[in-house]
Structure formats: C-alpha cells, structure tokens
Amino acid sequence: MLLFHGARRAPPQRAHLVIGGVRVEIEATGLRYLGLVLDGRWSFRTHFERLGPRLMAAAGSLSRLLPNVGGPGVVVRRLYTGVVRSMALYGAPVWCHALTRDNVAALRRPQRAIAVRAVRGYRTVSFEAACVLAGTPLWDLEAEALAADYAWRCDLRSRGEPRPGAAEVRARKLQSRRAVLEAWSRRLVDPAYGRRTVEAIRPVLSDWVNRDRGRLTFRATQVLTGHGCFGRYLYLVARREPTPKCHHCSGCNEDTAEHTLAYCPAFAEQRRVLVAKIGPDLSLPTVVATMLGSDESWQAMLDFCESTISQNEVAERERESSSSLSAPCRRRRAGVRRRAFVQLQPL
Structure with a gap:
C-alpha cells in the first residue's frame, strides 16, 4: 500500500490497513508499478534514482560495441542511441510533471555517454556539443512532447471524437518534432560548454538533425x-x-x-x-x-x-x-x- 500526500505532509507513523485480517503496512519509500516507481509525494525521485544507474549500465554496455575508430556505422549507432532513449522515456507522460533539476540530471548523464559514442568523440566532449552533433534532442524536452501527445489523445477521447487516422497522427508527430527542435534551439542560445560547436550547428539545427546522409568520423x-x-x-x-x-x-x-x-x-x-x-x-x-x-x-x-x-x-x-x-x-x-x-x- 502507498499513501499519496502533499510536500509538507508525511504519512502517519506506523499507518496500516487490515484487509481480511491481514495487516498491510503503508509504504513511505515507494511502490513499483508497471515499471515505474511511485512515491508518496508523486515526485518520482526514487524512480530516477533507480533509473539513472540502469541507463548508465545500458549506455556503457552499448558503448563497448561502438569504438571511435572502425566499428558499426551511423545507422547502428543511431539504433543503439534509440535503445537507451526508449528506456529513459518509458512512462514519460506519467512522470513528465516531475522533471526537477535532479531528475533531469539523471537523464542527461546517460544521454551524454551514448551521444559521445554515437559521434565517435572524446570523453571530454560536453553534453551540449555531443547531443547537437549526434542530433539527439534533450530527453526532458522529448518527454514533455510525449506527454503533450498523450494529453491530445485523451482530449479527443473525452470529447467522443473518432480515433485519429494515420495521416493525423503523422501530422501531430511532425508538429511535436518541430516544437522540440524549437525549444532545443532556444536552450542552445547561451550554452555553458561546447559553445564553438553549438554556435556552428544551431543556425542549421533542423537540417542537421533531420539529414538522411552524411556520417561523422x-x-x-x-x-x-x-x-x-x-x-x-x-x-x-x-x-x-x-x-x-x-x-x-x-x-x-x-x-x-x-x-x-x-x-x-x-x-x-x-x-x-x-x-x-x-x-x-x-x-x-x-x-x-x-x-x-x-x-x-x-x-x-x-x-x-x-x-x-x-x-x-x-x-x-x-x-x-x-x-x-x-x-x-x-x-x-x-x-x-x-x-x-x-x-x-x-x-
């Protein structure tokens, strides 16, 4: 059992329920449900604390398959990047509202690790430069886009409208993609690190991310x-x-x-x-x-x-x-x- 409460309150000490004569303690730390770790304050802090090491382990395992010299080409590197991204963004519409500074940091560390390998860069390449070169938008921005898409579907369902067709879904995804790139470009106006790389690619960010040719050595x-x-x-x-x-x-x-x-x-x-x-x-x-x-x-x-x-x-x-x-x-x-x-x- 898990008791949800506000930020300034805590569950009563030794709180419990009795169901069929069985005493069930109320958890205060968290409850795992469908791959997400829920906590009483709905902050998902425990979820991200557990998610971060898993993502780093996956990124580290895949990175060993992606040497800087030789190794798989750009298609395989994008595929491996997508694997870690899918793990990171699982359940994004549920925890999107809890993207605090610490939770975002838990996403950025593995994203940087896999992006550096995707572009065959030195380990000292900054997070901003690695993501720009790899063409991988920030995962917290993509989480917000996924949450917005889910809310859009829920709104259509609540109004009793028919299920959107393939063309409508495709148009919505393109709109969300453009919104993510625009938000990403605004964040890159004054980067903390990797300024030279970011300032070179930011004016053509959309073309760079959406290109279908061109590899990096x-x-x-x-x-x-x-x-x-x-x-x-x-x-x-x-x-x-x-x-x-x-x-x-x-x-x-x-x-x-x-x-x-x-x-x-x-x-x-x-x-x-x-x-x-x-x-x-x-x-x-x-x-x-x-x-x-x-x-x-x-x-x-x-x-x-x-x-x-x-x-x-x-x-x-x-x-x-x-x-x-x-x-x-x-x-x-x-x-x-x-x-x-x-x-x-x-x-």
Whole structure:
C-alpha cells in the first residue's frame, strides 16, 4: 500500500490497513508499478534514482560495441542511441510533471555517454556539443512532447471524437518534432560548454538533425569539437603537452581546431583542395552549412580532417617516443600502463 500526500505532509507513523485480517503496512519509500516507481509525494525521485544507474549500465554496455575508430556505422549507432532513449522515456507522460533539476540530471548523464559514442568523440566532449552533433534532442524536452501527445489523445477521447487516422497522427508527430527542435534551439542560445560547436550547428539545427546522409568520423569530430590532437587540448585538458603551441609552424602560440582548419601553413595543400569544394570561408558555421549542401562538400571536409589529424597524430607519437621526459607507459600508451601512469600524477 502507498499513501499519496502533499510536500509538507508525511504519512502517519506506523499507518496500516487490515484487509481480511491481514495487516498491510503503508509504504513511505515507494511502490513499483508497471515499471515505474511511485512515491508518496508523486515526485518520482526514487524512480530516477533507480533509473539513472540502469541507463548508465545500458549506455556503457552499448558503448563497448561502438569504438571511435572502425566499428558499426551511423545507422547502428543511431539504433543503439534509440535503445537507451526508449528506456529513459518509458512512462514519460506519467512522470513528465516531475522533471526537477535532479531528475533531469539523471537523464542527461546517460544521454551524454551514448551521444559521445554515437559521434565517435572524446570523453571530454560536453553534453551540449555531443547531443547537437549526434542530433539527439534533450530527453526532458522529448518527454514533455510525449506527454503533450498523450494529453491530445485523451482530449479527443473525452470529447467522443473518432480515433485519429494515420495521416493525423503523422501530422501531430511532425508538429511535436518541430516544437522540440524549437525549444532545443532556444536552450542552445547561451550554452555553458561546447559553445564553438553549438554556435556552428544551431543556425542549421533542423537540417542537421533531420539529414538522411552524411556520417561523422573520429577525426572529423575532433575538428568540429576542438577536442582532439591539437596543442591547446593536449595542454589544457589532456595535459600531454608542455605548451599549447603548434608544432607545425613557428608563428602560432596556440594550436586549435580553427588554426588547423583555416590557418596552419603545414596543411596548405589539403586546405586548397577543401577550398575548391566548399569556398574560401572556412569559419566553422559556414563549413557546417556547406557540408549540409552537398555530398561532395561533406566528403571534402571528411578528407581534410582525415589527412590533417592523421598527420597530427603521427607527429604526436613521434614526440612522445623521442622525448626523454616521457615515461615509457606514455610512449606506448597501452590501456593498463596509461591508467597506472595517471594514478601516479599529482592531484
């Protein structure tokens, strides 16, 4: 038995019912019913506390099947993302009203984990950037849309109207989809993290999410996010470089994704080929919009990223192998050795 009560009240101590001579205690913590954990205050706090670890376990299991280099293609990655999404949004019309800050956080952590794997990104890629690149709207927004669709059906039923046809249901889903994307775009106006990526994709968010072609590779995601084999990232985030300077040219004190894409003279030949396909403006918003315009532009960007980032990776490995200051485990970068090296570093 479960007693529902207000936020300022609690069930009486030792409250119970007697049914057929059997004493039934009234639960205060929660009651599992049809896959949902109900609590007395109708806050679903216990439900999300239990749901979060389940979603992370599912995302972690699927992530092991989605390596950054190689592995399944974009269709399989979208399928696996949809599996975790379905688990997260089960019963959304029931608990949608309880999307508190803590409950939303329980949804965002697994969504970020699976989105990072879907786009083949580094684990340091922010939640906002990973979701935008993966084209997965925020699950709390989708929960609100599902609740609105359910309320729409209930309203039709209460008025005695006939069951909506396939065309009407399809139109309603398209309307809900547009509403979710518009709400998502408004939230992306001032992102806390991943600003460079978000500002590049937000103007064409609908086209990016609804595109039916174009894949992201491990090295293309590095250029789009700035999290990859760049001096600034290796210095500030990965802490694998003593300075953020560019090792390919002498005039740059901070090697960034923008520097690699538009300025570094070491990649002038690759850049010439890219400019011939997408035009002279290599600012990231323009590049993203042009990529969506044609398959040739998309492939030209992928080719540029593969060539330049591969060259950066080779140079980084050579620096680590030749440096006398680099520990042996850093030179090999094996998994167990790398974790052991990290544990030895000062906090």
